[in-house]
Amino acid sequence: MYNWYFVVTIIISLSLVDCAVIAKEDDVEEQGLYSKSDKVVILTQRNFERKVYNQRHAVVVQFYNSYCGHCRAFSPKFKAMAKDFAAWKPIIQLAVMDCANEENNEICRQFEVMAYPSLRYIHEQYIKGNGNVGDRIQMAETAEKLKAQVITKMQNEQSKGHLAFAPNFSIASYASYASALNDIPNDVTYTFLVFENENSTVGSEIALDLNDYQHIKVKRIRENSELGYIAGVYHFPGLVAVRSTLEPTNITPKNPSQQNLLKAINMFLKSKNYVFPSRDINHKDTIFIEHSDEKSLVSSSDIVYYADLEKTLKTSFTTEITRHKSLTGEALRSLLDYLEVLRSFFPARGNLRDYIIDLHTTLGSKQEWSGSEIYETVKRLEITHAPVYTSELEYIGCKGSQPQYRGYTCGLWTLFHTLTANAAQSPGTEGPKVLKAMHGYVKHFFGCTTCSEHFQAMATRNRIFDIKENDKAVLWLWIAHNEVNLRLAGDVTEDPEHPKIQFPSVSKCPECRSARGAWNLPSVYQYLLNMYKKENIWDLRRARSIAARSSPFSNLDIGMLSLLYIFCLFILILVIKFFLTKRFYRKRHYKHGRGTCRLRFAIKRLQNKNIFHNLISPWDEIVKRLRIVHLYSWHVYLS
Template sequence: MTMYRWNILALLLIAPSLINCAVIVNDGDIDEQGLYSKSDHVVILTQRNFERRVYGQSHAAVVQFYNSYCGHCRAFAPKFKSLAAEIVPWRNIIQLKVIDCSVEENNEICREFEVMAYPSIRYIHEHYVKGNGNVGDRIIMTDTAEKLKAQLINKMHTEQSMGRLAFAPKFDITSYATYAAALSGVPFDTSYTFLVFENENSTIGSELALDINDYKQVIVKRVYDTSELAVVAGLTHFPGLVAVHSTLDTTNLTPKNTAKQNLLRAVNTYLKSKHYTFPVRDIADQDVLPYEHSDENNQRTSDSDTVYYSDLEKTLKTSLHTEITRHKSLSGEALNALLNYLDVLRTTFPFKNNNLKDYIEDLYNTLQSRNQWSGSDIYDLVKRLETAHAPIFNTQLEYIGCKGSQSKYRGYTCGLWTLFHTLTVNAAQKSGTKGPKVLAAMHGYVKHFFGCTECSEHFQAMAARNRLFDVKENDKAVLWLWISHNEVNLRLAGDITEDPEHPKIQFPSVSKCPECRLARGAWNLPAVYQYLQNLYGAASIQEYRRARSAASAPSPFSNLDIGMLSLLYILSFLILILVIKYFFTKRFYRKRHYKHGMGKV
């Protein structure tokens, strides 16, 4: 075999490895997931990078465990992003990090940290060690970024008093009688000391110290506003700010409006006047571009009042993969709630796939065999039974009727409403009175498993107020859920979590069901009931994307087909280059004559 052929064979053998090396990222770092992206000045955590990004770090961290389909998490995200952008200068001391617990591969991490409410925030101190019970310190949720920042600073005060955060500015507050006393103990190379006069409960001095923690030869010290030095400085309103040069020259910098931003501006203006060299900060542009709707995101279902089997399957898969497995340990009321949920699924879900039906039945029977399960054991069981009964779910599941204009809208929450409407209606179409059991199962599921804590609390309060457990008939169960859904729509209309392209209305709309309304807008309940029967009944559920246009139909090639075609294309290109090189080499090759002792060769 010629050398040329060997070269071709070698390329054929190593090309797949070269291609894989170009596309596979092993460190787990990603630029975007769920509600956050790298441009939000947060660290995106995943199951693959969590240990490397959290444990043993030289800085502290605030980790938010959230669920991307949780309405409260969506409403909180802008506040968390605002805080992250504001404290970028603190990043060598403390960083904000986020992990989406709705992503299946992250589920084990969220379970290990015993996250039972979303969003949950944990403080992780520097050099944190992995271990049982090491789940960080819980930070109380707040309604504003400013309150969360104040709580974070207070936590850092506590940490420093315990001997940690030694690398951070000193947060203690002291009284002084003279400027010389105030400068005692500062590093000898300090050129400028800024004294912030405030009360003990104020966080402005600490915040200012964190904002300029990377300024060389500059420190901030907190001083009691009742100290003798405040009188010497001639301060009349607080917080007060005084610059002290190493020569003991002083300048009162207290602005009229003593908000922290004004104090920071005063510090920077003063240093600029002294020709101070500011640190160069590598801060990404904080302006976030407005969301641009792609053609795919602009696609809307032609008939929004249609139930798609794909929506039901995707919701069911999410429920079983990420929600019922989030408990570290499951027993008692929570386990009974899971069994009741699986029971109504196996008896009232409109199965179009016998494998899925057998799988739910097997899961239900197996979970009854024990009084206690760990979340990881349930997850292993779910995956094992899926393999045993495969295929269970369609391989290309996506939301259709519940698809939002952006990934942060609708999706699973819409799917869960759709699932339980479907269960109540199909229960009503069977013999017996299974409808009320569906409502009870929904209540238990939302209480113990639904990944939006605030939503769960609202639903439980509504269930008590609207007397869910007093419903005894099938038709009443169907209408109870419809009334409750419209009540939630009314409460959330105009909320930050509302999809602007799918506003929350009182459904069905007049255009979809004109007979559902009486004079002056009153509901015609018999017509509404019939409409719900027609919408959510098994016979009306559409198969996946049967109604899609040819232009939007899925590719006839699988991911494997596309990968192989790409590989063949690249290999063909490489072979072509080698062939061209070979022929050009042959064409321009010239024999050379060399002289040696034996004559010409």
């Protein structure tokens, strides 16, 4: 009986463990710019349906691109808003999805995400369908303005019959306290009346903040209501606490902001010995930030790594050009122009060139492609030409001090610098063709929408399509890059360990500046050609070799240290053996005293009798004579 009970217990335990493992595989603790400590739901291809559809609460999903500068700048605002939304979890939750992750590409394409970041409101019990891609929410400059937009959306949704389980967001006018509290349940102890404008969101936000307060209700009253005169509210938004017995208390603070109103409510309830709901307050304001101590192999802005270029192409092919739901017309032509300059001027290694040529030919065979078809083509040709990539597909020169810095944006600049430099060294005037392809790519495929708009405006202002010579194409891109660096210097997206400077620096290229600091354009041009030409692009092996030589110990030093270590170990063994042997002899001398001297004397007598005269005699003779010595020595010792 007990054996069967033991077996059943083990089976149940294993099944529970298995379930826990499955849940862990579906959910991730961190991805892209966010982690669970930011109070957001991390969405992936594997958990999207489970976390979004048929939920009992509404969801605001941010589709973003982790390498998009605007997304990086927006993430602190979204995280700040998520902290305020933490108490609203039963009603609405904030979720994020990194569209730069290849795994999530299909979901982002289904939701027709063409700009980053993109916010979608998804109401409760939302059903999966081709046309169900959520309601778009406009971006805002601050977290407070964005939060107000979300609350306005919730108010409108409730007026349509959704969010029935949420606090009542409606606003009305009343002539007396009795009429205002007419629909309040009997178990409510205090009702807080918020007098405000109909377009205000303060009352609704306070109602959401207090949604888990037991026996407490919040009600919105129009500021021009007759009840406002009765309550003596002259500053708006105004706040009046009304007991169930209709006893009012005006608690409007001098500065009636949302935070001050909430503070006034909590102070009032505290004075009434109200039992507040238990919340994880300490954890609410805690944000864990992991700092990576891993450095790039050789940190230098003058070095171009082939791994950076391959990683950039991989992201471009699998994530950016596949995000369109449908690709045709100008966008498709821009993609083919991009692939054309890649096949002509990219310094491909291994099978990558054949892969690009095949991809260009295949995508040029139709007038219209869906994003899923392009993705399937990209993956199929990867298998056909495998291995396509020769590196470990990790950023080296473009690696940021933290995951949210640099990466793909740095790689894309490096890629187009490489293309213009190599096009300038080809016969003819091919450099302007690269600029045209870059403009089309950034316009239609680059995931950072704001960055794309800035680039297009700069391209128009600096007349990108008027460039006709190779050297001017190289220098145009260099000027554009420095202009972007100047604009983003000191921005929240700037990597503190890789500040945005006007490159090349004086230390890297002294001849690129005149004595007065002005640019020497011919020297800059030669510098760029030399930096980005294919012969100077580093692979991973070269980087590691240079890193080893630049380390405190060279390979020769390491070899000498190894030999020294072995020699010291050998000496240590000899010293230990010497002391152990010496200790043994001392012990025998101490134990036997004069007997040892007698033994030596007896052995001397045996030697005089030539017992050890022939050491090369047969083995049995040697053993026999040694036995004689052994027995005689014991005889002397015992005597």
